[in-house]
Amino acid sequence: MSLRRLSGGLCILALLAATPAAAQIEDQLSAYTGVNAEGYLKPLADAFGADLNNGFYHSARIPNRIFIALEIPVMAVLFGDDDRTFKATTEEPFGPTTTVSNAPTVVGDGDAVFVSGNNNTQFYFPGGFNLNSFALAVPQLRFGTVKGTEGILRLLPGIDTGDAELGKINLFGIGARHSITQYISDPIFDVAAGFMYQTFKVGENNANGDLLSSSAFTVGAQASKGFEFGILMFEPYTGLSFDSFQMDVAYEGSDGSAIDLSFDRSNNVSWTIGAGLNFVAGHVFAHYAVASQSSFSFGLALGNVGM
Numbered sequence: 243m244s245l246r247r248l249s250g251g252l253c254i255l256a257l258l259a260a261t262p263a264a265a266q267i268e269d270q271l272s273a274y275t276g277v278n279a280e281g282y283l284k285p286l287a288d289a290f291g292a293d294l295n296n297g298f299y300h301s302a303r304i305p306n307r308i309f310i311a312l313e314i315p316v317m318a319v320l321f322g323d324d325d326r327t328f329k330a331t332t333e334e335p336f337g338p339t340t341t342v343s344n345a346p347t348v349v350g351d352g353d354a355v356f357v358s359g360n361n362n363t364q365f366y367f368p369g370g371f372n373l374n375s376f377a378l379a380v381p382q383l384r385f386g387t388v389k390g391t392e393g394i395l396r397l398l399p400g401i402d403t404g405d406a407e408l409g410k411i412n413l414f415g416i417g418a419r420h421s422i423t424q425y426i427s428d429p430i431f432d433v434a435a436g437f438m439y440q441t442f443k444v445g446e447n448n449a450n451g452d453l454l455s456s457s458a459f460t461v462g463a464q465a466s467k468g469f470e471f472g473i474l475m476f477e478p479y480t481g482l483s484f485d486s487f488q489m490d491v492a493y494e495g496s497d498g499s500a501i502d503l504s505f506d507r508s509n510n511v512s513w514t515i516g517a518g519l520n521f522v523a524g525h526v527f528a529h530y531a532v533a534s535q536s537s538f539s540f541g542l543a544l545g546n547v548g549m
Contacts, residue, residue, distance in 0.1 A: 266371075267348065267445070267453065267454075267493075268445075268447055268448065268453060268493045268494065269368075270282070270348070270368040270369070270370075271283070271368075271491070271493050271501075272493065272494060272495055272496045273366065273367070273368050273496055274330075274333070274368075275333060275495060275501055276503070277331075278330045278331065278333065278345075278367075279491070279501070279503050280503065280505060281328035281329070281330060281345070281347065282328065282330075282345075282346075282347055282348055282368075282370075283347075283348050283489075283491065283503075283505075284328070284347065284505075285321060285325040285326075285347050285348060285349045286347075286348045286349065286376070287456075287487070287489045287505050287508075288319070288325075288508070288534075288535040289319040289321075289376040289535065289537075290442065290454075290456050290458075290487065290489060291456075291458055291485065291487030291489075291508055291510075291535065292317070292319050292531070292533065292535040292536070292537040293317040293318065293319060293376065293377065293378040293537060294317075294378070294415075294440050294442060294456070294458035294487065295438075295458050295459075295460040295483070295485040295487065295512070296315075296317040296514075296531050296537050296538075296539045297315030297316075297317045297380070297382075297539040297541065298315075298382070298394055298415075298417055298436075298438045298460070299419065299434075299436065299464055299479075299481065300315075300479065300516065300518050300525065300527035300529065300541070300543070301432070301464075301466045301468075301477055301479055301518055301525075301527075302423070302431070302432040302433055302434040302464040302465050302466040302479060302481075303423075303432045303434075303466060303468060303477070304386060304387055304390055304391075304392050304419060304420075304421040304423075304432075304434055305386070305387060306387060306390065306421075306424070307387065308386070308387065309384075309385065309386055309387065309545065310383065310384070310385045310545055311383070311384045311385075311524070311525075311543045311544060311545030312381065312382075312383060312543070312544045312545060313381070313382050313383070313384055313541060313542070313543040313544075314379060314380075314381055314382075314541050314542055314543075315379070315380065315382065315527075315539050315540070315541035316377055316378070316379045316539060316540055316541055317377060317378050317379075317380070317537055317538075317539045318375055318376070318377035318378075318537060318538055318539070319375065319376050319377070319535060319536075319537045320374065320375050321349050321373060321374055321375060321376070325347060325349055325350075326346065326347060326349060326350035326351065326370070327343070327344045327345060327346060327347060327350055328345055328347050329341060329342070329343050329345070330342055330345035330367050332357060332359070332365040333365070336359050336363060336365040337359055337360050338359060338360065340357045340359070340365070342355055342357060342367060345367035346367065346368070346369045346370040347370050348370045348371060348373075349370050349371060349372075349373040349374075349376070350369070350370035350372070351369055351370060351372060352369040352370060352371065352372045353369050354366045354367060354368050354369045355367040355369075380396050380398070380413065380415075381396070381397075381398075382394055382395060382396045382415070383395045383396075383397075384543070384545075387421075390420055390421035390423075390424045391418055391419070391420045391421070392418065392419050393416075393417070393418050394415070394416070394417040394418065394419070394436075394438060395415065395416055395417075396413060396414065396415030396416075396440060397413065397414055397415070398411055398412065398413040398414075399412060399414070410443075410445070410446070411443070411444055411445075412441070412442070412443040413440065413441070413442050413443075414440065414441050415438055415439065415440035415441075416438070416439060416440075417436060417437055417438030417439065418436055418437065419434050419435065419436030419464075420434060420435055420436065421433075421434050422434055422435060422463075430467070431465055431466060431467035432465065432466050432467065432468075433463065433464070433465050434463070434464050434465075435461075435462070435463045435464070436461070436462070436464075437459070437460065437461040437462075438458075438459070438460050438461075439457070439458070439459050440457065440458045440459075441455070441456070441457050441458075442454075442455070442456045442457075442458070443455045443456070447492050447493050447494060448493070448494045449492070449494065449500060451492050452490075452492065453491065453492065453493060454489065454490075454491055455489070455490050455491075455492075456487065456488060456489040456490070457487070457488050458485070458486065458487045458488075459485070459486045459487075460483050460484070460485045460486070460512075461483060461484055462481055462482050462483025462484060462512075463481065463482060463483075464479060464480070464481035464514075465479065465480055465481070466478065466479035466480070466518075467479075468520070473521065473522055474519060474520065474521055475519070475520040476517065476518075476519055477517065477518045477519070477520060478515075478516070478517045479514075479515075479516055479517065479518065479529070480513070480514060480515045480516075481513070481514040482511070482512070482513055482514075483511070483512045483514070484509070484510075484511055484512075485509070485510045485511070485512050485533065486507060486508070486509050486510075487507065487508050488504075488505060488506075488507040488508070489504075489505045490502070490503065490504050490505070491503040491504075491505075508534075510533045510534045510535075511533065512531050512532065512533035513531070513532045513533070514529050514530070514531045514532075515529060515530060515532075516528055516529020516530065516539075517529070523544065523545075524542060524543050524544045524545060525542070525543040526540075526541070526542055526543075527539075527540065527541060527543070528540035528541075
């Protein structure tokens, strides 16, 4: 699979738009340790967090009846110019120590940046995969209701993409939302609150461990109002959430040493605004989430939970 073809597009495998091939990421990372590796991967880590913490609701309406729905939300991040380069410093034993401001990140230009040093040596800052966007399309199951509470489940256990370089993908997510509307007399609109926790692992490193492993958590409140038009219902919605994300990377350095890298946990407040359309057999929706790394989501639900 040629990863350069991903420029400006999305790589979708088994309902999951995955990262660049894991083996190729490890090859690029092998030149780096510590801070350089963090700078190289930061745009991808930010995209992971933004996508995973998006798309788990598209209404504040929780029906007071038994229901089940299969949903396929697509969550996506667009990369800007600031995501494509970072400030990086040469590593020992190369000398003299040199810092460049235009080293490519994992989503940056595919060409490496070289600097010359003592005794005709060169240090290279590896290129990226020239990505303009990153998206996840994750199947999730929504079911309920018990005393105004619904559950949400995301599950891709050990999915083999069929790509020897990418390896397996593991995703597990569980969440719940509770209707606040049921406690309000004559509510003007619907209100709900909920949370979701997820783990996401991609690929294998040379030691047969997880190359990228991450966890995400979001908690917040949502509000929406439905407007019925015959058999259809138009429903604008909004939500405010606290999002948290953490990622670990384990790979092999150019000297064969094992390198374990843990990103600092990122915490953000996110504001979402969007709209959905309910019909007899399901629901379509789209929204935009404003945060430190903004993202958007759209999708389809089969099984009517909104009318």
